[in-house]
Amino acid sequence: MVTLLNLATEELRCAFQVIGSLPEALILLASGLLNSKETAQECVLTGVGLLAGSTILLLTIVWGTCVIVGSQPFPNQLNSNPSNHREQDLVEKLLSKWPGYGVVTDLETSHTAWIMLASVIPLMMIQIPRIFQLSYLGERIVILITLLVSAIFLVCYFFYQFFEPWIQRRRLLYINHEHLVLDILKHVQNHTMGRLLTDDGSLNVSAIRRLFEETDRDGDKFISFPKLKEFLQEIRSRKLQLDKDSGITDMMKEFDIDNDKKITEDEFVNGMTKLLDETKDAMNKRYHSNKSLKDLYQVLKPWIEKKREERGTLKILIPKILEHLQSSVYGSLFTEDGTPDISAIKRLFKDIDQDKDDTVSYDELRDLMNNIKRGILPFDVDAAASKIMEELDKSGDRVIDEEEFVTGLSKWLNTTYNPTRGSEKSEDDDYQKTWDQIDELIENKFTDKSTLAWTKAITLVMLGIVMLGLLAEPLIDSVHNLSKTASVSSFLIAFIFVPLATNARIAISLISEAHKKKQNVTSLTFSEIYGTVFVNNILGLAVLLSLIYFRGLSWNFSAEVWMVLVVSAIMGCLASFRTVFPVWTLFLAYLLYPMSLVLVHVLGHFD
CATH class of the missing domain: 1.20.1420.30 (NCX, central ion-binding region)
Structure with a gap:
């Protein structure tokens, strides 16, 4: 059969x-x-x-x-x-x-x-x-x-x-390139007793080092090609079939940085970190299919829960900040036609930039959070400043320049007060859609109906062929x-x-x-x-x-x-x-x- x-x-x-x-x-x-x-x-x-x-x-x-x-x-x-x-x-x-x-x-x-x-x-x-x-x-x-x-x-x-x-x-x-790395991470997750990630979403380095020691059974402090082959052939979650040794060779290159045909403990940890970071980045950019989100949640649960918590925080924090900025202290940030007032946002940037170095630092953000009346801001001042810095600082240099401030604040104003404005699909839309689907997954709205899925797929294909013939x-x-x-x-x-x-x-x-x-x-x-x-x-x-x-x-x-x-x-x-x-x-x-x-x-x- x-x-x-x-x-x-x-x-x-x-x-x-x-x-x-x-x-x-x-x-x-x-x-x-x-x-x-x-x-x-x-x-x-x-x-x-x-x-x-x-x-x-x-x-x-x-x-x-x-x-x-x-x-x-x-x-x-x-x-x-x-x-x-x-x-x-x-x-x-x-x-x-x-x-x-x-x-x-x-x-x-x-x-x-x-x-x-x-x-x-x-x-x-x-x-x-x-x-x-x-x-x-x-x-x-x-x-x-x-x-x-x-x-x-x-x-x-x-x-x-x-x-x-x-x-x-x-x-x-x-078609399913995402499955290879995902299967490896799931396999590692099983070997580390579900502790691939720490509570804050980072790689559990100590667990990965223990896995290295288990894989290095002869204790020579490195993983050779045969050892890696044995490690990868244990993967059965998607019945992954490696094409002879080519798949193992590709994975060897991912880990073996110095090309000496041996994977040291540090290379093993760095390789796992790289695979994990690529998987997180691919999910944020919506490279993964909907079905893979279920497996991703099992592997990346601490990180996903942390990101969901951050999103929930921002959903509350951003409207509170905008409400304060829209007060009489700073004036309206909208033009008469309801679009963000770029000039007003730039003036606001200059007001927050106290040392006039054309950037907003963490300390200046913290001062802004302190200026918001107690009781309006439901979060710790330091935590709120950190969240805003992470959200607006796209370059990762720990300061917010004028362009980042204007772009970020304009997006906040549109999504908070004008959610229907603009029809262009952006990377942020894909990001939001991905996390909305993860929310549905956690709420058990995804169901596994493989027979129904096959029937639906074949029916849609046949329907498409018939429609194509009629419309030709x-x-x-x-x-x-x-x-x-x-x-x-x-x-x-x-x-x-x-x-x-x-x-x-x-x-x-x-x-x-x-x-x-x-x-x-x-x-x-x-x-x-x-x-x-x-x-x-x-x-x-x-x-x-x-x-x-x-x-x-x-x-x-x-x-x-x-x-x-x-x-x-x-x-x-x-x-x-x-x-x-x-x-x-x-x-x-x-x-x-x-x-x-x-x-x-x-x-x-x-x-």
């Missing part, structure tokens, strides 16, 4: 990867099936534009943006992440010494790029009829052969993932109407604008992951791009050729396919042979986007 469930799970994982490329393929399919033969010929061109636009958007704009946001100084990356397991060639050495920043990926990412590069083969095959000027019959034969090759590629990709699931494991690691034709019609109104080719409309909508979710997710600036996460991000492009190219071409062959449509898409072929080949070769990408490579990626349009225009005259 377990084996059958595992097989079903692997099949579902492979199937759900295709779902990411379904919108473009379904729109193309619907445009070709729901219209007459003459209309379908024109509609399919729009669908081809969407397919081509999605691939090129991912390989140019999104790829280049990920290079920007994920860039770090090369010396730090190359020295701290010696994961390529091979000698760098001359070109890579030159690239790595290029002044400035860039990203470094691992070898598995290059292997994924090789697989993406294979999607160019059927794209080249379909060009044979035009290159050799084949007859109509010859063209139909080549279309059928290319269709079969595309289908074989797609099936082989699934079976390859099934029997050699390293791609799928990397994909799952990309109106979308194509809207593109055509916009094309006629603007006197622009429907292909260009579908190529430029529609992919922005269909790929917005994955693009935002990829860029957010790259922004974490960690080599393993960055590598997974680029692997996700290459895997998505492979499925998009093969599935899209298979759907296109099916419509051409079975509906008897004419093949008039050589220029568009050439465009996808060239961009996929250039970026595929670049990513297959290189693991070092200086920040200037983004200009190559960005330049390919407009160049692809020029290529279509030029080749269109020969079609």
